[in-house]
Structures are given as C-alpha cells and as structure tokens.
Amino acid sequence: MKRILIVVLVCTLLFSLATSAIAEAKMTVTKKNLIAIEGENTAYFYAKVENTGDSAGYIEYGGKLVGFNASDEIILQEDYVGSSPSNIKLAPGEYAYVSEYIIEDVLRTDTVTDCKFSIKTEEYGSDYSKIPCEAKLELSEDEYENYVYVTFTNDTDSILYNFAITVVVYDQNGELVFVDGDYTSSIGIHPGSTITIKAGIDSDLVRHYTKNEITPTTVEALVYIED
Structure with missing residues (x-):
C-alpha cells in the first residue's frame, strides 16, 4: 500500500512539474505612443510588441487600446488593434509593430493624456x-x-x-x-x-x-x- 502511495505521489509531482514547464508565448508591449492631431478628430497609435515568452506564438488581432483624459476618465477605446502584418508569428525575442489610425469626435473636445494597450496570443495566424x-x-x-x-x-x-x-x-x-x-x-x-x-x-x-x-x-x- 505504501509503495502504491509513493508511486502516485511521484507521478503527481512529475505531472505538476511538467505542467509548470510548458513553454508559452507572451506578448509584451515594450513601446507605445499615441499622437493626437491638434484641432482634429484623428489620432495615430503606434506600439512595439515583443514575444518575451519561451515559445513561438501568434499576435492576436484584438489588441485593446484605452485612452484616458486628465481626470482619468476613459474617453477612447479601440478593441481590434493588430500588428503589421496582422496575426504574425513571433519566436521568443522577436518583435513586431502595431499601427492604428483613429477617428473619434471626442478628440476635438478632450485630450488623451495617457493610454494603455494590451495584446495577447492566438492559436493560429500567419507565418x-x-x-x-x-x-x-x-x-x-x-x-x-x-x-x-x-x-x-x-x-x-x-x-x-x-x-x-x-x-x-x-x-x-x-x-x-x-x-x-x-x-x-x-x-x-x-x-x-x-x-x-x-x-x-x-x-x-x-x-x-x-x-x-x-x-x-x-x-x-x-x-x-x-x-
């Protein structure tokens, strides 16, 4: 009985270690900039995204951009910001760039003072x-x-x-x-x-x-x- 218990514990430990060691891709935004054109309702958003994980992965075509004004209120939101080219596969350490042209009336009346951008991985994409x-x-x-x-x-x-x-x-x-x-x-x-x-x-x-x-x-x- 003790031998069976030890075998079960060892197998459980090995499975846990194997699971924790599974390689994954991780998309990290290393640079970003939002340029709003003064007096207009347009802006340009740019970002650099690097795979900081330990496995290759595809950049999703659903990056989330949120812009805030001086009162920390959300005045801008874009839900489908992708890379150039879109859904590209990145090996660990590789990077790609993001570009988005934005048209929003709020840009005429308020100012984006800060923005946050996040982008994940997808299972499929372009090689x-x-x-x-x-x-x-x-x-x-x-x-x-x-x-x-x-x-x-x-x-x-x-x-x-x-x-x-x-x-x-x-x-x-x-x-x-x-x-x-x-x-x-x-x-x-x-x-x-x-x-x-x-x-x-x-x-x-x-x-x-x-x-x-x-x-x-x-x-x-x-x-x-x-x-």
Missing part, C-alpha cells in the same frame, strides 16, 4: 520569413514630400509573391512617431531583382512634428515573405 533590407529616411521642408525608402533583393531561386513591409520611424528621444505597413500578393519579384518601396509620411504628422519640436531621427524597416 512569415524576414529578408534583409535597407531603409532610408528622406525629409524635406515640404510637408507633403517626406518618405521612407525600403530596398531589398530577392536572393532566392523563385519569384517572390505575398510580401509585407513595415516601416518605422523614431524621434530624437527614441519615441515611436511613425509606423506604416503594406502587403501585396499581386507583384512578383524575380530572382536577383532589387526593388524599392516608397512610403509617405502623412502631412498632418509632419505638421505635428514641427509644432512639437519632434525630429524624426532613426528609421527601421522589416520585410516579410509569407511562407
């Missing part, structure tokens, strides 16, 4: 491989002529379709001030070919930078090929 690229930020005095150029080469033996591009700009303080993404499945990049994509920075953002002494400084780009 991408990243390929090397170069990004260049080109600014001008004309608020309508500010661009990020992304250049990359197809170094495989096949025509590449279904690719996504994310462009990111940080300011002099390391804050996210621009994130944009694009996806195409109708263009094929032939083996050995080099392509450059031009992404424009919205003029209202450029005016916001100037008014608030924000200097776009660092640029990053990520190019994804759908597996």
Whole structure:
C-alpha cells in the first residue's frame, strides 16, 4: 500500500512539474505612443510588441487600446488593434509593430493624456520569413514630400509573391512617431531583382512634428515573405 502511495505521489509531482514547464508565448508591449492631431478628430497609435515568452506564438488581432483624459476618465477605446502584418508569428525575442489610425469626435473636445494597450496570443495566424533590407529616411521642408525608402533583393531561386513591409520611424528621444505597413500578393519579384518601396509620411504628422519640436531621427524597416 505504501509503495502504491509513493508511486502516485511521484507521478503527481512529475505531472505538476511538467505542467509548470510548458513553454508559452507572451506578448509584451515594450513601446507605445499615441499622437493626437491638434484641432482634429484623428489620432495615430503606434506600439512595439515583443514575444518575451519561451515559445513561438501568434499576435492576436484584438489588441485593446484605452485612452484616458486628465481626470482619468476613459474617453477612447479601440478593441481590434493588430500588428503589421496582422496575426504574425513571433519566436521568443522577436518583435513586431502595431499601427492604428483613429477617428473619434471626442478628440476635438478632450485630450488623451495617457493610454494603455494590451495584446495577447492566438492559436493560429500567419507565418512569415524576414529578408534583409535597407531603409532610408528622406525629409524635406515640404510637408507633403517626406518618405521612407525600403530596398531589398530577392536572393532566392523563385519569384517572390505575398510580401509585407513595415516601416518605422523614431524621434530624437527614441519615441515611436511613425509606423506604416503594406502587403501585396499581386507583384512578383524575380530572382536577383532589387526593388524599392516608397512610403509617405502623412502631412498632418509632419505638421505635428514641427509644432512639437519632434525630429524624426532613426528609421527601421522589416520585410516579410509569407511562407
């Protein structure tokens, strides 16, 4: 009887240890910024999300954004904020960016002084491989002529379709001030070919930078090929 009891206890302990050791993905927001355009009913929300867990996982397409005013009242709520590209799979230590364009009348009459953003994992999503690229930020005095150029080469033996591009700009303080993404499945990049994509920075953002002494400084780009 004692032997049976010991075996049961050992099995229970082993099961408990195995359960606690199950690897899981965990999406952590490491940077976020909400830019409300003065006098308008529009805002831009940007975030950087990293998988800080010990297993790969997919970013959900249901991130929750809540904005508060100076009285700590909720004046803004978005329930479907996703990554660029959406539902992307991240290995431990990998990251992706989030971009959301917001239109709310309350932004004309009140000010978002703080915001909270959370995003979880999903069981299913999209698998991408990243390929090397170069990004260049080109600014001008004309608020309508500010661009990020992304250049990359197809170094495989096949025509590449279904690719996504994310462009990111940080300011002099390391804050996210621009994130944009694009996806195409109708263009094929032939083996050995080099392509450059031009992404424009919205003029209202450029005016916001100037008014608030924000200097776009660092640029990053990520190019994804759908597996």
